[in-house]
Amino acid sequence: MRTELSKYKNSKRYKSKIRQDLFFKSxxxxxxxxxxxxxxxIIVFILVKGLQPFIAGYQYGTRNFFEFLVGLVYRQDQGIYGVGFxxxxTLxxxxxxxxxxxxxxxxxxxFIAKIAPKRLADAMQTVVELLASIPSVVYGVFAAGSITVMVKNLGAMLSIQTAGGSSLLAVMLLLAIMIYxxxxxxxxxxxxxxPEDIQHASLALGATTTQTNFKVVLTSAKSGIFAGAILGLGRAFGEATAVSMVAGNxxxxxxxxxxxxxxxxTSTILTGxxxxxxxxYDIRFSAGIVLMIVILISNLSINLLKNRIGSQK
Amino acid sequence: MKKSLAIVAVLIAVLLTGCTPKEVKTTGNISVYTRDASSGTRTAFFEFISVVEATPLTASAIEVTSAADMATKVSADENGIGYTNMEIAAANPSLLALSYNGVAASETNVLNGTYKLARPFNLVTRATGTFSSPEQEQIVLAFVDFLMNSTEGQEVVTSKGGIVEAGKDTAWDTLKAKYPLLAGDVSTYTIKTGGSTSVDSSVKAALEAFQALTGVKFEMNHTGSSDGFKRTLGADKDSVNAVDVGFASRAFKAEETVALGIVSGAYCVDAIVVVVNAKNTVLTDATTEMIHNIYTGVTKTWDELAK
Structure with a gap:
């Protein structure tokens, strides 16, 4: 037996297999x-480019980093760059x-996962997937053409004048649709x-289906749900094209x-x-750094929130 | 349940369609639309209406991303005012192009010089014998001829928003006979251009079209109108920054002696139009002072203008 094995290990076939493995591994x-x-x-490039304006000896005049971070005015025409507001x-x-x-x-x-009949659930899932595959510029065109009109009319009903509907509300509605x-x-x-088991356990204890869905299913699935929220928030913070079409800057x-x-x-980075x-041009990289930090911090805080929701029960 | 559904449906219908259209007087705050600070149109427009450092743009201005975006936003906002090029203003029926100081924004008025919200795009070449070689001189002159006098060249300029005089429409095939060098391979030559940054898009398009027709390469280094003269005939004409053709997005000044160049003159005129929403009932004409006051935030409401 042993000799068979060592014979095989010395064979050409075995060696070529090992080589193949090594090749694919590499x-x-x-x-x-x-x-x-x-x-x-990417991170190094953006850091280098973005920190440049704040380092002494910058060719277009060094900026004050603190003023950049907490500034409440952003005007290229006057050379004032403050991203605080x-x-x-963005938040x-x-x-x-x-x-x-x-x-x-x-x-x-x-509804799709637990309540709807199979056919309806399948159809609705397809709709959701379709929504996810629409390019952001199409959302932008839609928002500029119809969400703004709705916001404008809503404003008119409340006798509030809007800039043709371009507004914070339009941005929120647009992003809500996009991250949904x-x-x-x-x-x-x-x-x-x-797992089905814990649902059965809940039902067997006398809980209604609704109670089970909310108190058992949703809490057990919270990890995935919050992962979705984090991804969604990332998309909301990162969306540039569609947002700059309705934000008004x-x-x-x-x-x-x-x-x-x-x-x-994002609209600040993109416009012009x-x-x-x-x-x-360079200051847009600085704004990019700030955006990455904002996303990082909000993801961390959502994670914290998720852990707290679990442990209270 | 049914009742609440009906209410929601009605609400959505109202929101989507809006109020019934009727003749409403333009009132309330003026929404001031502007291009972002990197736009050449904005720079030119603000120069015309003297929105400068001492009297800056109002902080409540709304920034749009392009000339087309400007048209979309102002045509959606009854209280909006903005500025764009003549082509876009004319193409959009929900925009009203204002006359400027009493002169209507039309191509005729731009070309005869009465419409003042316009600036010429001028060019000047180096003087005879100062090119790197007589062949280079011929190639550069061929390009200038293409840009200023050929159907193809003028079409390219028009497509970039420039307004050109009628009658300059000799086919390039006819013009190129004057330049015997072009019959051979000229892909080793490079035309260098410089000067105004506003001319960038139209000059680049023209150079690309010229390259496609002849194979001549180009190098653009545009830094500002004052360098147009300086780098062809002025102080920098023999420096490393020297160029074959210089551009200026304004009339050449008296001290810029462009007559020394082989060719000098305007290849097109660039016009800016102040636009308001077609439903606007207050304005049909814009004066320099009025637009200055709106863009600096002195005039804030349409009611102030209606008086």
Whole structure:
């Protein structure tokens, strides 16, 4: 037996198999390395470019980092770059969208995964997936053409004048629609993954189906649902094209009035990017750093929130 | 249940369709629309209406992302005012193009110089014998001829929003006979251009069209109108920054002696139009002072203008 094995191990066939394995292993390693290198390259590049305006000796005049971070005015024409209010605006519009979208998405997911008859559930899931695949510029065109009109008319009914509907409310509604499929899809997957046993246990203890759905299914699926919320929020913060079509790009802030125009970090980075040079170009990388930090912090805080919801029960 | 559904349906219908259209007087706050600070149109427009550092743009202005976006936003806002190029203003029926200081914004008025919200795009070449070689001189002159006098060249300029005089429509095939070099391979030559940044898009399009027809390469280094003269005939004409053709998005000044160049003159005129929503009942004409006051935030409501 042993000799058979060692014979095989010395055979050409075995050696070529080992070589093949090694070859593929190194290919996988290389691609993993390459993709992780990308992240490092991007972060380093943005850090270097974005911190440049705040380092002494910057060719277009060094900026004060603190003033940049807490500034309440952003005017290229006067050379004033403050993103403090833009961060607040970004947070308001992102979390506002999440506030509208999250309950709707979770309830839809519960309906599709647990309540709806199979055919209806399949059809609705397809609809959600379709929504997720619509490109953001199409959402933008839709928002600029119809959400703004709705907001404008709503404003007119309340006798509030809006800038043709471009407003914080329009941004929130647009983002709510855009992040809805992301949250719903993830919530559906995680609700479907809840083991039948614990549902049966709950029902056997005398809980109604609704009680079971809310108190057992949703709490067991919370990890996936919150992952969806985090992804959705990431999309809301990161969406640039569609948002800049309805935001109105206010020069100062922050904006708390739903019917007033606003300015988000992404729309600030995008607007006029292709036609500009000098500090106005470099400062967009600084805004990019701020955006990455904002997303990081909000993801961490949602994770904290998730852990707290679990442990209270 | 049915009742509440009906109420929701009615509400949505009202929101979507809005109030019934009727002749409403324009009133309330003026929504001031502007291009973002990197726009050349904005720079030119603000120069015309003297929105400068001492009297800056009102902080409540709404920034739009492009000339087309400007048209969309102002046509959706009865209280809006903005500025764009003549082509876009004319193409959109829900925009009203205002006359400026009493002169209607039309191509005729732009070309005869009465419409003042316009600026010429001028060019000047180096003087005879100062090119790197006589062949280079011929190639550059061929391009200038293409840009200023050929059907193809003028079409390219028009497509970038420039307004050109009628009658400059000799086919390039006829014009190119004057330049014997073009019959051979000229892909080793490079035309260098410089000067105004506003001319960027139309000059680039023209150079690309010229390259497609002849194979001549180009190098653009546009830094501002004052460099147009300086780098062809002025102080920098022999420096490393020297160019073959210089551009200025304004009339050449008296001290810029462009007559020394082989060719000088305007290849098109760029016009800006102040637009309001077609439903606007207050304005049909814009004066420099009025627009200055609106854009600096002195005039805030339509009611102030209606008086």
């Amino acid at each position: 290919i996988f390693q290389l691609s993993a390395l390459l993709s992780s290198m990308m992240i490092v390259i 833009i961060v607040v605006n 308001i519009s992102g979390f506002g969208a999440l506030l509208i979208s999250f309950p709707l998405a979770v309830l839809t997911a519960l 499929p992301t949250i719903t899809s993830l919530a559906i997957t995680s609700i479907q993954a809840v 206010k020069l100062f802030g922050p904006t708390f009035n739903l019917f007033d125009i606003t300015r988000t970090l 990017l292709k036609e500009t040079t000098g500090v106005d």
